[in-house]
Amino acid sequence: MSAMPEIGPFAAALDQAAAILRREVTSTELALEYLNRIDRFDGVLNAFCLTTPELVERGRHDASNEPLSGISVSIKDLAPMAGYPFTRGSRAFRDDVADTDAFAVRRLKEAGCLILGKTTTAELGGRPVTDHGLHGAARNPWNIDHTAGGSSGGAAAAVAAGLCALSHGSDGGGSVRIPAACCGVVGLKPSRGRISLGPTSGAGWGGLLTDGVLARTVADAAAGLDVMAGHLAGDPYWATPPTEPFLEATRRAPGRLRIAFTTDAEVAVDPEIASRVRDVSALCEQLGHQVEERGPRTQALRDLQVVVFAAAMAAQPVSDRSLLDPANAIAAEFGDGVSASDYVRAIDGLHAESRKVIAFWDEYDVLITPTFTQTAPRIGQMGTDPAMAAREHLDWMSFTYPANCTGQPAISLPLAVHTNGLPIGIQLVGPPQGEAVILALSSELEAARPWALRPPAKWA
Numbered sequence: 001m002s003a004m005p006e007i008g009p010f011a012a013a014l015d016q017a018a019a020i021l022r023r024e025v026t027s028t029e030l031a032l033e034y035l036n037r038i039d040r041f042d043g044v045l046n047a048f049c050l051t052t053p054e055l056v057e058r059g060r061h062d063a064s065n066e067p068l069s070g071i072s073v074s075i076k077d078l079a080p081m082a083g084y085p086f087t088r089g090s091r092a093f094r095d096d097v098a099d100t101d102a103f104a105v106r107r108l109k110e111a112g113c114l115i116l117g118k119t120t121t122a123e124l125g126g127r128p129v130t131d132h133g134l135h136g137a138a139r140n141p142w143n144i145d146h147t148a149g150g151s152s153g154g155a156a157a158a159v160a161a162g163l164c165a166l167s168h169g170s171d172g173g174g175s176v177r178i179p180a181a182c183c184g185v186v187g188l189k190p191s192r193g194r195i196s197l198g199p200t201s202g203a204g205w206g207g208l209l210t211d212g213v214l215a216r217t218v219a220d221a222a223a224g225l226d227v228m229a230g231h232l233a234g235d236p237y238w239a240t241p242p243t244e245p246f247l248e249a250t251r252r253a254p255g256r257l258r259i260a261f262t263t264d265a266e267v268a269v270d271p272e273i274a275s276r277v278r279d280v281s282a283l284c285e286q287l288g289h290q291v292e293e294r295g296p297r298t299q300a301l302r303d304l305q306v307v308v309f310a311a312a313m314a315a316q317p318v319s320d321r322s323l324l325d326p327a328n329a330i331a332a333e334f335g336d337g338v339s340a341s342d343y344v345r346a347i348d349g350l351h352a353e354s355r356k357v358i359a360f361w362d363e364y365d366v367l368i369t370p371t372f373t374q375t376a377p378r379i380g381q382m383g384t385d386p387a388m389a390a391r392e393h394l395d396w397m398s399f400t401y402p403a404n405c406t407g408q409p410a411i412s413l414p415l416a417v418h419t420n421g422l423p424i425g426i427q428l429v430g431p432p433q434g435e436a437v438i439l440a441l442s443s444e445l446e447a448a449r450p451w452a453l454r455p456p457a458k459w460a
Contacts, residue, residue: 007019007024007025007030008162009033009034009037009162009163010162010216010455010460011165012216012217012219012220013068013071013165013166013215013216013217013220013223013224014067014068014217014219014220014223016030016070016071016165017066017067017068017069017070017071020069020070020071021064021065021069021070026070027059027069027070027071027072027112027114028056030070030071030072030165031056031072031114031116032056034072034116034162034163034164034165035051035053035056035116037161037162037163038051038116038117038163041161041163041459042163044139044144045138045139045141045144045148045157045158045161045163046120046135046136046137046138046139046154046157047074047119047120047138047148047153047154047155047157047158047161047163048074048116048117048118048119048120048154048158048163049077049087049089049117049118049119049120049121049134049135049154050077050084050085050117050118051116051117052081052084052115052116052117052118055114055115055116056072056114056115056116059109059112059113059114059115060109060112060114062112064112066111066112066227067223067226067227067245067247068111068112068113068166068223068224068227069111069112069113070112070113070114071113071114071165071166072113072114072115072116072164072165072166073108073113073114073115073116073164073165073166073167073168074115074116074117074118074119074154074155074158074163074164074166074167074168075102075105075108075115075117075118075119075168076118076119076121076151076152076154076155076167076168076169076170077089077118077119077120077121077135077154078121078124078125078151078170079102079104079105079168079170079211080098080099080100080101080102080105080200081098081101081102081105081115081118082098082099082100082101083097083098083099084097084098084118085097085098085118086098087134087135088121088123088124088125089120089121089122089123089124089125089130089133089134089135089151090123090124090133090134090318090323090324090325091134091323091324092316092318092319092320092321092323092324094134100199100200102197102198102199102200102201102211103195103196103197103198103199103228103230103232104168104195104196104211104228105168107227107228107229107230108168108227108228111227113166113227116163116164119138119152119153119154119155119157119158119167120133120135120136120138120153120154121133121135121150121151121152121153121154121155122150122151122153122175122325123324123325123328124313124316124324124325124328125150125151125170125172125175125209126151126309126313126325126327126328126331127150127151127325127327127383127389127393128149128150128151128173128174128175128178128179128382128393128396128397129147129149129150129153129377129379129382129383129393130147130148130149130150130151130152130153130154130179131147131150131379131380131382131383132325132327132383133325135154137153137379137380138150138153138154138156138157139157139379140157140160140182140183140376140422141157141160141161141183141456141458141459142160142183142184142376142421142422142423142456143376143421143422145378145379146182146375146376146377146378146379146422147182147376147377147378147379147381147382148160148179148182148183148376149178149179149180149181149182149183149376150175150178150179151170151172151175151179152167152169152170152171152175152176152179152180152187152212152214153179153182155167155168155169155176155179155214156169156179156180156182156183156185156187156214157179157183159183159185159214159215159216160183160184160185160455160456160459161455161456161459162455162459162460165220166213166214166215166220166224167213167214167215168211168212168213168214168224168228169187169211169212169213169214170209170210170211170212171187171189171209171210171211171212171404172204172205172208172209172210172309172404173208173305173309173394173397173400173401173404174371174372174397174400174401174404176188176189176212176213176214176412177189177371177400177410177411177412177425177427178371178372178396178397178400178412178425179214180214180371180412180414180425181371181372181412181414181423181424181425181427182372182375182376182422182423182425183376183423184414184417184423184451184454184456185214185215185216185414186213186214186215186216186217186218186220186221186411186412186413186414186442187212187213187214187221187371187411187412187425188212188213188214188215188221188222188224188225188409188410188411188435188439189210189212189403189404189409189410189411190210190211190212190213190225190229190239190409190435191210191239191407191408191409191432191433191434191435192207192210192237192239192407193210193231193235193236193237193238193239193407194210194225194229194239194409194433194435195210195211195212195225195228195229195230196230196231196232196235197209197210197211197235198232198234198235199232202236203236203237205308205309205312206308206311206312206343206346206347206350207236207237207347207407208305208308208309208404208405209404210404211228212225213225213228217446218250218411218413218439218442218443218446219247219250219251219443221411221439222245222246222247222249222250222435222439223245223246223247225246225435226245226246226247229241229242229246237407239433240433242435242436246435246436246439249435249436249437249439249440249443250439250440250442250443251443252440253440253444254437254440254441254443254444255440256288256289256290257284257289257290257365257366257437257441258289258290258292258363258364258365258366259281259284259289259290259291259292259364259365259366259367259368259441260291260292260293260294260295260360260363260364260366260367260368261277261278261280261281261291261292261293261294261295261367261368261369262293262294262295262367262368262369263277263278263369263370264295265373265395265398265399266299266302266395266398267373267395267398268373269370269373269374270373270374270375270418272418272419272424273370273372273373273374273375273418273424274370276370276415276416276424276426277368277369277370277426279416280368280415280416280426280445280449281293281368283445283448283449284368284441284445287444287445287448289441292364294364295360295367295369296356296357296359296360296367296402297356297357298357298402298405300349300353300356301350301353301354301357301401301402301405301406302394302401304346304349304350304353304405305346305350305401305404305405306390306394307338307342307343307346308343308346308347308350309331310331310332310334310335310338311335311338311342311343311346312335313328313331313332313335314331314332314333314334314335314336314338315335316332318332321333325386326386327383327386327389327390329386330386330387330389330390331390350405353405354405354406354407357402357405357406358406358408358431358432361408361430361431361432361434365430365431365434365437366428366429366430366437366438366441367428367429368426368427368428368429369399369426369427369429370399370424370425370426370427371399371400371412371424371425371426371427372396372397372399372400372425373395373396373398373399374396375418375420375422375423375424376422376423382396399427400427402429403429406432407432408429408430408431408432408434409429409430409433409434409435409438410427410428410429410430410438411427411428411438411439411442412425412426412427413425413426413427413428413442413445413446413451414451415445415449415451428441428442
């Protein structure tokens with residue numbers, strides 16, 4: 001039986017799971033169709049660095065009331081998966097094999113998801129473009145000469161090109177939201193402590209890093225978060241468990257929200273991107289929300305998080321740094337000069353400055369910004385000079401990294417397309433532990449300006 005014409009590789013993950021439960025299609029049929037599409041298209045896109053058909057065979061295939069049971073997912077190569085290569089996109093770890101599953105991986109398996117493989121990542125998550133790692137460049141399905149973003153570039157490209165139903169990603173400064181914006185999909189970075197980084201990772205870049213979800217619809221992203229959310233004993237950060245599934249937030253009106261928007265950054269923002277942010281803010285006003293142009297001051301966070309990131313890079317167990325991406329080697333060298341007291345001061349400074357930023361949400365419920373300052377650059381265009389790469393990356397990420405510093409939830413929505421044909425991501429930042437707020441508004445915007453299931457024509 002060929003199921004894909006009815007359900008389609010671009011169907012929402014929740015719709016696929018519902019079709020499996022109704023026995024209109026089997027999870028195996030869906031997974032095999034995705035594996036076939038990977039065979040056909042991934043030689044060009046390079047979204048996957050490894051496929052795992054044997055995990056599809058061994059996975060749960062019983063129909064279940066779990067919202068995502070039976071769907072086909074991918075795992076970013078920064079998360080360990082027991083018995084499989086754990087390269088982190090780096091030549092320095094090309095021979096490593098994981099002996100345990102990351103918490104998020106285990107949760108996805110327990111929910112009945114079938115794992116298709118691991119997706120290409122920027123080395124160690126160190127760049128917002130997936131152009132330079134061990135497995136090569138992940139290409140943008142909307143224009144293969146352009147980057148898929150990073151560091152979850154392969155994850156975003158896989159969802160956008162219909163190579164999986166849902167992707168796991170991770171985000172330490174924008175690494176879920178930036179590639180989602182580049183590839184025209186939804187990218188959800190949850191609150192700090194919402195998804196355990198255990199059992200092998202602790203604070204994750206001093207609390208900057210979290211796992212996240214890339215999906216085609218807002219509801220799929222919410223359901224993915226419901227599956228992966230949770231804690232392990234000893235986790236350094238704990239987000240308060242929600243009183244109901246996050247999926248429920250996408251099924252109700254958000255109420256009248258106090259919304260702020262800004263397009264101001266320390267660097268120039270593409271005028272067309274800024275205009276689309278204003279369009280979305282005007283749409284929010286039409287939907288009945290209170291909207292005002294205003295934004296928090298986040299500039300003080302930039303240098304502090306650079307110190308934390310560099311120290312984290314220096315702490316990587318790499319004996320030969322000549323194996324590293326030169327930009328990461330430079331960061332690690334800088335991190336060598338960060339003393340313990342420097343690091344503590346940077347962490348304390350981040351928390352102090354974050355309190356000032358978070359106070360902005362005393363007056364507002366949601367902040368709307370661009371996700372990036374320009375659309376996806378051509379592959380190899382950004383960060384070509386390793387000595388200048390960090391500055392270029394941070395400029396591009398001006399609107400995303402503050403939420404990693406403060407620990408707030410944020411989501412990128414594919415609400416617009418640039419005249420150059422590339423997607424434009426619009427970011428919503430919620431209050432602390434306010435995933436439900438941004439998911440409800442995101443769902444309302446999705447209904448008002450539908451994008452769901454819109455595939456890049458070449459891969460349809």
